[in-house]
Amino acid sequence: MQTVTLQNGLKMPMEGFGVFQVRDKEECKRSVLDAIRAGYRLIDTAASYTNEDAVGEAVREAIAEGICTREELFITSKMWVQDMQNYETAEAAIDASLEKTGLDYLDLYLLHQAMKDYFSAWRAMEDACREGKLKAIGVSNFYPHVLTNFCETVEICPMVNQVELHPYFTQETALETMKRYRVVPEAWAPLGGGRYRPFEDEMLGKIAENHGKTIGQVILRWNVQRGVAVIPKSTHKERIEENINIWDFTLTDEEMQQIASLDQGYIGTAVKHFEPEFVRMCNNRKIHD
Numbered sequence: 001m002q003t004v005t006l007q008n009g010l011k012m013p014m015e016g017f018g019v020f021q022v023r024d025k026e027e028c029k030r031s032v033l034d035a036i037r038a039g040y041r042l043i044d045t046a047a048s049y050t051n052e053d054a055v056g057e058a059v060r061e062a063i064a065e066g067i068c069t070r071e072e073l074f075i076t077s078k079m080w081v082q083d084m085q086n087y088e089t090a091e092a093a094i095d096a097s098l099e100k101t102g103l104d105y106l107d108l109y110l111l112h113q114a115m116k117d118y119f120s121a122w123r124a125m126e127d128a129c130r131e132g133k134l135k136a137i138g139v140s141n142f143y144p145h146v147l148t149n150f151c152e153t154v155e156i157c158p159m160v161n162q163v164e165l166h167p168y169f170t171q172e173t174a175l176e177t178m179k180r181y182r183v184v185p186e187a188w189a190p191l192g193g194g195r196y197r198p199f200e201d202e203m204l205g206k207i208a209e210n211h212g213k214t215i216g217q218v219i220l221r222w223n224v225q226r227g228v229a230v231i232p233k234s235t236h237k238e239r240i241e242e243n244i245n246i247w248d249f250t251l252t253d254e255e256m257q258q259i260a261s262l263d264q265g266y267i268g269t270a271v272k273h274f275e276p277e278f279v280r281m282c283n284n285r286k287i288h289d
């Protein structure tokens with residue numbers, strides 16, 4: 001597995017396993033265990049997914065089974081908007097994520113959205129990073145203008161920005177901004193998140209056939225080959241295994257361009273970060289009392 005070195009020297013796997021919408025605890029635990037057994041070392045959860053506890057249980061079981069050590073794993077979680085009121089609520093959210101996962105530290109913690117008082121929340125994350133509770137800190141869903149302002153202002157620059165990135169939303173400009181500030185791009189919904197019907201696309205099918213791979217493997221490979229870390233989600237063991245089997249082939253420059261030509265821009269995305277209604281929904285969404 002290829003890794004990328006973050007600004008603070010920490011190595012992050014270029015591929016991980018996401019657990020968004022895996023609400024059933026047993027299913028989440030089983031899927032994470034399947035993923036670790038298949039070779040994934042990065043697991044991506046969030047306070048708002050309400051499955052940090054199941055991820056923690058799977059991690060402990062994997063270590064107990066001798067599959068890997070804690071040091072070999074890279075566990076990511078995210079602070080939800082509700083907890084970005086001020087420094088103190090953010091500090092409590094970090095502690096809550098540690099308690100829910102049952103871990104002494106998290107490898108990466110992200111601000112889930114650029115909402116509420118995310119600067120104060122970031123200062124709490126900077127302090128937790130200095131204390132060693134969080135090995136690395138980053139952001140998510142920070143569009144170029146927001147990320148630029150943030151990087152120009154904060155003391156510790158975000159090490160990762162997790163945003164929607166797939167052939168239908170390539171975000172080339174966003175990648176340029178991240179590169180300028182040495183922020184590592186990480187793709188959420190790298191398979192399209194159940195939208196866009198990539199698995200029925202003729203051109204992708206042809207490229208997959210050229211390499212003896214599946215369409216899923218081709219679009220994951222496309223992202224890592226342009227320097228973007230990916231965190232595909234699946235609750236099916238065969239797909240979990242399929243999705244990590246992307247490290248033994250290389251797409252040609254022409255294939256890379258063909259895949260990028262599917263880009264629909266912001267118009268095609270399901271999550272409308274620029275719409276007031278979406279911001280209001282996030283601001284009002286409570287994940288705890």
Ligand SMILES: NC(=O)c1ccc[n+]([C@@H]2O[C@H](COP(=O)([O-])OP(=O)(O)OC[C@H]3O[C@@H](n4cnc5c(N)ncnc54)[C@H](OP(=O)(O)O)[C@@H]3O)[C@@H](O)[C@H]2O)c1
Nearest residue numbers: 018019020044188189190191192193194216232233234235
């Ligand atoms: N920061 C954020 O705001 C944010 C937002 C969204 C997601 N995320 C993170 O990113 C992760 C991935 O994003 P995502 O879950 O939205 O989308 P995704 O990984 O792009 O796609 C997941 C969907 O694809 C299906 N699938 C997986 N492997 C497949 C394969 N090989 N062939 C065909 N279908 C396949 C899954 O179904 P099955 O499960 O039935 O196999 C599921 O419906 C999340 O789990 C989460 O950790 C972060």
